[in-house]
Amino acid sequence: MADRIFSGLLFSCALLVVSSLLWVLSDVVLQGAVHFNWQFLFAAPSNAGRDGGIGPILVSTLWLLLIALTVALPLGLGVAIWLSEFAQSNSRLASSTGISLDILAGVPSIVYGLFGNAFFSIYLGLGFSLLSGGLTLACMILPVFVRTCEVGLRAVTDDWRRGALALGMTRSAAIWHILLPAARPAIVAGLILSIGRATAETAALLFTSGYVDRMPGSLLDSGRALAVHIYDLSMNITGGDGAAYASALVLVTLIIALNTLAQGLVDSWFKQRLKIA
């Protein structure tokens, strides 16, 4: 009898969770679909965003991502390679880098926004710009990206490292020709997840890349990310809800697509490893 109550309780709990989550999801999809049309993706916002579309905003978002990735990708990969292939096991630099990355991963995004504002916007004089916002995003995604790449590299079997050494190959050649290609699925998955996180980010961009919803002319122009646009429409613009939901639909679809892609890559990585091992 107690068993029945227990499982009944659990079932109702799961039901509650599923229905509330579905409620949120369906609202976004349905309300968003009402206001959405394909023109929405390309037109410029008009009437403070209530009408028109999100064309320039998508462009700004893309630029922000590009800047963030241009900085975070080589830097993150380089650090991961050093940690996995060159650092000695008792290296103090390696352990302090690891600890500081773990600490950084826990900093709230609004605090990254504060830092971005103080350092990039003011100290470096970049003002409210795509460059400021993109660099702040790079700082945010770096810690997790490094860890993901490092894990992917460490997972590659040592047999190949030893084989390459025995053949008189340089470590650099082994990394470039053998290890990086072998770790590629993990690296790409980490990359895509980082993109997903950067796309969802709002708080860090509010005072680094700013609010301007026009098409940006240069990297030093202010630009509005999609998430910031949703915030502005819902909080500051009366009657902006429709456009806000449509933008939310676009954003959510984008993120789901990215996460599915990343998951697919991770799954194929596991399958590949099972085949090789």
Place this chain on the structure above:
Amino acid sequence: MLSNSNRIDRRLNGLLLSMVCVTALLLALIVLFLLSEAWPFFANREPDGTWLQLFYRQNWYPLEGQFGMAPMILSSLAVTAGAVSLALPLGLGSAIFLQFYAPPRSAQGFRLLLNVLAGIPSVVFGLWGLTRLVPLITSWQPPGASLLAAIIVLALMILPTIALTSASSLASVPKEMLTGSMALGLRRNTQILHVILPAARAGINSGVLLATARALGETLAVLMVAGNVVQFPSGLFEPVRVLTANIALEMAYAMGDHRASLFASGLLLTLLVWLLSWFAHRVNQVNNREIRGG
């Protein structure tokens, strides 16, 4: 080791080392800039009082030089505590259901739903809260935008993470425990409550603590539904303002001491989050040791 290595490897090592130094310095840079921006706040205080007072003074009138953050600190804690108390039982229950009771097809669908929602940005949750939840609460008890709204929205946000991490902790409990307890003829619920759950304690606890840290640092969703009036959290239906929302709202026009106070609150927030994360890490270690019979 590296001393007799070749030129190519030495060059690559050098290049990578410079990248590592840049990255290692990032944390120091962030702390440095936050501190330097917050410094006027700590330095310019009345000669008789310490600046610690400002963390428990009540009045937040920054344009008049009054920086009492106590109401906002308490609001942050209240919203977080409320969200976790709501999300923990629901998340854990969902996880148990997912791992042990759900038929495979439904489990897959449920897991997919949780994964999808774990990736949804906070601003979208805030939008939903603002347009759906707040009017609902208003019709029940105005003004709608309240502590309750913030708690519900935040709970919905951290629920998927808690459920997924708990589910994977439950899944990683060795099968022998389950079969062993079945062999003893224990009832399902006893098995789960008294054998499996304690064994998965480490992962579940640290997952919850990390979700708490995330909730504490959450800005947009809470900003959009909590009403943002600076006052002590006096009732579920009263509006509150949390530290993160405060920063987001006032940064745009804050200058001088006001701006410094916002940076100071950011530092406080970060400290709290780090404490929670460190605690989560320790709890994980301790629990793991206990489970392994240390």
Place this chain on the structure above:
Amino acid sequence: MTKTKGSVYTLGEIERGVPCCVPEPHLQVQDLTVSYGAKTVLSQVSLDIYKGCITALIGPSGCGKTSFLSTLNRLTDHHPNAHVSGKIVFDGQDLIHDRVDTLKLRRRIGMIFQKPNPFPLSIWRNLELPLKEHGVRDSDERRQKIQQALKDVGLWDEVSDRLQTSAMALSGGQQQRLCIARALVLEPEILLMDEPCSALDPISSAVVEELILRLRGRYTVVIVTHNLAQARRVANYAGFFWMTERVGKLIEFGQCQHLFDTPIHALTAAYISGARG
């Protein structure tokens, strides 16, 4: 062995030069001691490796035979706590104390590992990569060397129609032969083999063993093996290692026939007859 195309058991011919095993030392090892951190694994080993001959190192596991091999191509450099003392004379140089170009050294002294470790690349690329890394720029020259190496190990008939397919798809025995070809393609003088057959099934093991036999006279081979019968079949010289006071030592070294039939040391006799170890 029959030579049918596509069969797993084909073997090619190594046709260069006259077989020659001369009592002229190729490598001279004097008082070699290897320790990892505080633990000494090998103490005061002295022996000569003769040119063109196959030298087998036998003895139970843990006696430091693998560590011995690793010192010969300076692979111990990459072990964090390894300390090597003594003298290894190769081509007038002391490998331990002189400044040695390890990349060039490893081209002249190749190594085959117990577990086959072909790179996760195509068969062709596995062989081409070491050649490119060692500066063989002419692609025709590379093609010729690769073809020769594959013929030498008897893989040419089996894989010539699928050189661009993944090396990981080969069977265990084929993978090990590929690893041998990969070492041979650099035209080394000495081949170090660490239990090359022990991870293979009996038939593949026999194929690889036959291949090793045909290397005799053309290459100097040092082979660590647990299989006494194999050592007897294959080797010209043999060294017997044993653990005394938790440290590996060389007990006896000499011509293979003498060691097996008329061992000097009682331990050797006991091990060979199967009474100990």
